[in-house]
Amino acid sequence: MDNNRIDIKNIPVSVETYKPEQSSQTKYASRDRIYVRSVKGLHQSLRRNMGFVFMALFMLLPWIQYNGTQAILLNIGEQKFNIFALTLWPQDFTILAWIFVIAAYALFFVTAFYGRVWCGYLCPQSVWTFIFMWFEEKIQGSRNQRMTLDKAPWSLSKFAKKALTHFCWLAFALLTSLIFVGYFTPVGPLFINFFTFEAGFWAVLSVLFFTLCTYGNAGWMREIMCTHICPYARFQSAMFDKDTFTVAYDEQRGENRGPRSRKDTDYKAQGLGDCIDCNLCVHVCPTGIDIRNGLQYECINCGACIDACDDTMTKMGYPTGLISYTTEHNLKGQKTRIFRGKLIGYFLVLVLVCAAFVINLALRKPLELDVMLDRGSVGGSLYRETASGLIENTYRLAMINKSQQPITLLLSVDSAEPLQWIGPTEVSLAGGESRDVPVSLALDPNEANRGRIIIRFSITDQANPALTVSQESTFFAGR
Template identity: 70%
Template sequence: MEHQKIDIKNIPVHVEVHKPESAKAAAYNPRDRIYVRAVKGLHQAIRRYMGFVFMGLFMLLPWLTFDGHQAILLNITEQKFNIFGLTLWPQDFTILAWIFIIAAYALFFITAFYGRVWCGYLCPQSVWTFIFIWFEEKIQGTRNQRMKLDADPWSASKFLKKAATHFCWLAFSLLTALIFVGYFTPVDKLFIEFFTFQSGFWAVVTVLFFTLCTYGNAGWMREIMCTHICPYARFQSAMFDKDTFTVTYDEKRGENRGPRSRKDKDYKEKGLGDCIDCNLCVQVCPTGIDIRNGLQYECINCGACIDACDDTMTKMGYPTGLISYTTEHSLNGKPTRILRPKLVGYLFILIAVCAAFAWTLYSRVPLEMNIIRDRGALYRETNDGLVENTYTLSISNKSQHSAVFNLSVNNVPGLRWIGPEQVTLLGGETTSVPVSLALDPDSTDAHSLEMTFTVQQQGDTGVQLQQSTTFFLGH
């Protein structure tokens, strides 16, 4: 068979090599600083008042006393959380779990109904950021003055203003850190030892760590925490729908944008909308977005742009509400459904977990008992011919007060109790009580008996705990 040759053609291929950009061109450009403009209005007044209330609670709660001790003390070292008259131990983890679940579903419910108002009004990151901005305004001046100050060359005046600002930031951050750490250690002792240089190593490290965190987050990172680090900003859209109230710009009414004088009443004939393109909504935004571009995940629903726009509309003689808390359905002329499956579902789950939390608190017994059998032998025979079982009762008083507890076992004919029948425990104390039970083996044909130990507090408290165990006879 004759082989046929295949002609091969050389096809020139041009490979274009893309050289990387120069280091200067590829360098990372840090974000432009956001100079937040001060604004007054209904929503900002609500935000400030709510911030004052919750900031006051944060600052004052560690200093409150209840029944002779710090009202709220989350002592991680001793694994004991005192919350007024309630003491929680590691065994009470379900109560803490219910608290976190309630907080989560409350957040989901509020977000589905009114957007990210938690972020704009009560989130610690936002509250502390607005406080730091307030320091800037008082020391460096208004937005335009701060921009001019940063653009000016360094001088003694600029240095003093910058130094005073950062000093106030650091001082407030230190106060915040001391108060926060005061929730986990006696706060009065912490303040005295810290400022008299008597604090331990870990106390100093912890306070300085949270000081730097507060200073960095509220002073430097600010909106970066909301837009790049906080996970809530990313998954919030999963809880939004067309009936969620969010800060929204009415595009149909506002467009086309354009400046005009207050006396110009024929602006609509020129094709202009109500938006005069003053950009105040952008200047007052703490995350630096333009709400007129539509819903953006950076928006924290603080309402600052609403107050700024309403003020402008009032000055122009236009109706307010060009930017407002509204829904997508409302903007499209459709009715807003308040009661909808998603919102009702969140509310139902929230009520259910609140009920479970209340029942857990109500049924909680401030007492714990563990029965430990003798590991050496299940039973042994005494010189009197009785069968004896030995136990160790580990009893914990989970209340904040000392109490006397009576120990007993269910009534079995002929059963002998060998050991203490009463024990006194301080608040939070745990003790081990050795107990032996003896029984005549001829009194029953059973190989084993179910025994129930009872620990009952003396008095009218009604605190009682029972636990079952097995008594072996060895037949």
């Protein structure tokens, strides 16, 4: 057992949440609704700014043009991903795999160092949820006003506020869904065709599907995604140790908690700690937990409770930092080790996978050749004898120009036997074009051995002879 591991507590949530009165006890009670109070502070402005940059990038990137086409276009139908000057084909699967491995190790490294900050600051679920909560607050008011509104009987004003909130949620979900689908199909025509009812079936279906998913996730599911569905919440504890920075409450300093007057300066003599039990840290928490209960897997490290508590501490004239990003070692008065085996290990693996990715990218050739013996053209047999007595094999050379520039290719074959080439020796391909070219090879049986002859087809860039791709094949010279 690694005794450096810290325990994640799964504490029943006992936060002060508003629950509309139920007329009778139901077996399947609805979940308590969390009314999140807005808060200002260092971490919240950092989170908002990061969310803004993330959202701006997400919305602008598909509109950027490069060489006359959409710079980022993940065209699933044509099986090619354009990312500025780079075009990835299904054959480049390893490059995509390296990108996922890098993302995974970057997440492990950041989590081991600073807990779930990805969740709190940049995860799309959090970014969209905070935007939806912003709409909710602007239309329905503060936390207390929203609770009062929900408790009030239905009226025209209540209906108008609720309807406007849902309209804004749906409109924003539709906008971001169109942008998202615009990464997979040209974004300009998608917008025009969607609003003129000329978009294709699959485009419309995708846009509506992602609109409903966004609306459901950020409007209704919210913290349920983070606490019950997202697998990362479950396995994060494997990356935590006692030197991981997480949001934590300083129990030694805060307890015993209890209300007191601001003028009360001898509260310590009464056995009270610095926590005045104002519950603000709970009211601002988007996942509805009380961080004073200890580290819980629901915590997304967003820092909202830190800002709320620092504000309270400042008003009371106490030092800030009762809740802070800290480590378990720090809280116990011990030294936090930044450079530790686990973190160094994740970092080294991250460097290695980044290096492997760069090497893979550098060695990648913008040409692809696949040679197939075409038995169909010779009635299903491996070869045929021509009227002039030659033995002939037919092949299909499948070529892909994976670059975005046109290219002229010289076709050739290497063999120990004097093979005659029948077919084109030069092929021009546009950027991103793939083409199958049939060629035949013929051999005079009197000038060569019979049986199986190993040959090698090559395609060479006419403008850059160093760029050559070849593939081995077989010539059947009969028995």
